[in-house]
Amino acid sequence: MRSIWNGAISFGLVSIPIKLVNATESHSISFRQIHLADGGRIRYRKVCELDGEEVPGAEIGKGYEEADGSVVPITDEDLAQLPLATAKTIEIMSFVPAEEIDPLQMDAAYYLAANGATAAKPYTLLREALKRSRKVAIAKYALRGRERLGMLRVVDDVIAMHGLLWPDEIRVPEGVAPDVEVTVRDAELDLADALMATLGEVEMASLHDDYRDAVEAMIAAKAGGAFEPAEAPGEPAGGQVIDLMAALEKSVRAAKASRGEAGGASVAGGAGGAEEAGTEAGAEVTPMRRGGAGRKTSAAPKAAGGKKSTAASAKKTATTAAAKSTSAASKKKTAAKSTAGKAGTTKSTSAASAKKAGAGAKKAATPRKRASA
Numbered sequence: 001m002r003s004i005w006n007g008a009i010s011f012g013l014v015s016i017p018i019k020l021v022n023a024t025e026s027h028s029i030s031f032r033q034i035h036l037a038d039g040g041r042i043r044y045r046k047v048c049e050l051d052g053e054e055v056p057g058a059e060i061g062k063g064y065e066e067a068d069g070s071v072v073p074i075t076d077e078d079l080a081q082l083p084l085a086t087a088k089t090i091e092i093m094s095f096v097p098a099e100e101i102d103p104l105q106m107d108a109a110y111y112l113a114a115n116g117a118t119a120a121k122p123y124t125l126l127r128e129a130l131k132r133s134r135k136v137a138i139a140k141y142a143l144r145g146r147e148r149l150g151m152l153r154v155v156d157d158v159i160a161m162h163g164l165l166w167p168d169e170i171r172v173p174e175g176v177a178p179d180v181e182v183t184v185r186d187a188e189l190d191l192a193d194a195l196m197a198t199l200g201e202v203e204m205a206s207l208h209d210d211y212r213d214a215v216e217a218m219i220a221a222k223a224g225g226a227f228e229p230a231e232a233p234g235e236p237a238g239g240q241v242i243d244l245m246a247a248l249e250k251s252v253r254a255a256k257a258s259r260g261e262a263g264g265a266s267v268a269g270g271a272g273g274a275e276e277a278g279t280e281a282g283a284e285v286t287p288m289r290r291g292g293a294g295r296k297t298s299a300a301p302k303a304a305g306g307k308k309s310t311a312a313s314a315k316k317t318a319t320t321a322a323a324k325s326t327s328a329a330s331k332k333k334t335a336a337k338s339t340a341g342k343a344g345t346t347k348s349t350s351a352a353s354a355k356k357a358g359a360g361a362k363k364a365a366t367p368r369k370r371a372s373a
Helices: 076-080 117-133 186-199 210-224 244-258 310-324 328-365
Strands: 003-011 014-022 062-065 071-074 089-097 106-114 135-143 146-155 158-164 274-278 283-287
Touching (some): 117 158, 135 158
Antiparallel strands (some): 062 071, 106 158, 135 146, 146 158
């Protein structure tokens, strides 16, 4: 990669020669301005306002315009003679935890490459010190005619530098937040949490610019003469009032469906709201039970005599199992005895019945003695 700046890192009394290399690149598609009538290019010409003549780049310099409109010429030599310690040096001022840096300050990113064999040892020293401390270095450097603020951190085995905006370049967000009071219910927050858990994480390396792909496909189609414009999407209606709970629930279901998960989220409407039950595998939305005023869920009736002893239940189960586990031989023997017993019982019953009948007949034949007068 081509370096855009050569200098050194000033780390106390240690000087590390480095080369500055762009860490990012733009893949945006650029268009030319053309004359619609004939397709001719429209170019911007640099013309002097005083004589109306086009001026070549070699004759163009810098100037500062005063409040009264007068211009003070500034040359590169003037800027080079300024007593700027960071003109060719990235001067480290302090080390701070990374979370103390406001992401709003982040600007362009660069890689710092060791410049020469002598830079390898101090470069590695600084890299390992940053790794072990788990901090970032705050530094000043000068680039493209101005002094800038930077943050040094380790990316893989390379020291990277992020340009930072100066604190006074960050605007205060006045009048940006909603100026009306809004109450967010816990049920709505639960559904929002469920949606966040369902969407999960994403591999940053898998993300790409779909719009750029569509523009490239359109250009290729138009160049081949087979382009058919699609219907333009309708403009969303402004100020539309939506059911936030229903929209959140629908979003959770759609996210689950896109991830191929079975089931979906459900939410009880009205004032009941919804509660979210989350797990590591994914979030579930469980509806709350609703009931009328004064209604209570009836409990299952208790058995008479209170709760049964667990030991008694176990004993009963063991007895039943033992009774059922009788062997086939025992069953056969028992059946034989039962048959003989039944025959004897029948015979004995018949004899007893006959004897009883005879006794009854004899008793009936004997006349009763009358009582004397």
